[in-house]
Amino acid sequence: xxxxxxxxxxxxxxxxxxxxVRRDCTIEREDGIDVDEFLLVRIRQWYANLLLSAxxxxxxxxxxxxxxxxxxxxxxxxxxxxxPECVRPVEWKLAAWKKSVTLFLQPDVPEVAYLHNxxxxxxxxxxxxxxxxxxxxxFSLPEGELPIFDMARCVVRPADGTYSFHASALxxxxxxxxxxxxxx
Numbered sequence: 348x349x350x351x352x353x354x355x356x357x358x359x360x361x362x363x364x365x366x367x368v369r370r371d372c373t374i375e376r377e378d379g380i381d382v383d384e385f386l387l388v389r390i391r392q393w394y395a396n397l398l399l400s401a402x403x404x405x406x407x408x409x410x411x412x413x414x415x416x417x418x419x420x421x422x423x424x425x426x427x428x429x430x431p432e433c434v435r436p437v438e439w440k441l442a443a444w445k446k447s448v449t450l451f452l453q454p455d456v457p458e459v460a461y462l463h464n465x466x467x468x469x470x471x472x473x474x475x476x477x478x479x480x481x482x483x484x485x486f487s488l489p490e491g492e493l494p495i496f497d498m499a500r501c502v503v504r505p506a507d508g509t510y511s512f513h514a515s516a517l518x519x520x521x522x523x524x525x526x527x528x529x530x531x
Contacts, residue, residue: 373450
């Protein structure tokens with residue numbers, strides 16, 4: 348599914364049983380809330396959560412290897428600056444590596460300390476990656492190898508502001524919305 352914000356708002360209103368609107372009466376209130384704005388905030392929260400947590404195939408994934416800015420240290424560690432539309436990495440592979448990386452470590456896990464040690468640093472057979480959000484450290488390349496990517500697949504936020512996801516994600520809306528505070 349690919350919906351703009353207005354279509355997404357109408358879909359949420361239907362799912363949340365706020366539509367269809369009754370047209371045979373008029374009710375006016377001066378102390379009410381802007382339901383559309385309230386729902387738009389929840390929609391944005393839901394979609395941000397979906398991009399961060401949904402499995403591949405439910406959210407948009409693109410290969411961003413041509414958009415990366417790279418730096419390489421003397422010890423073979425490659426730093427890749429991630430484009431702003433990337434929400435999270437999915438699968439990355441440098442051409443010199445024997446296999447791709449699909450597990451991206453967080454900087455605060457103890458295993459990361461071993462990656463920086465020259466004796467325990469992984470190589471081309473068992474590469475590793477650490478996700479710092481706006482950059483990813485890739486461990487590592489042998490001396491003399493250039494950091495050339497076979498792939499750098501990431502979950503991406505659509506640049507045009509639309510909501511892109513598999514229809515199966517619609518079933519998560521009621522349970523996710525139930526975890527939020529009720530409407531005032």
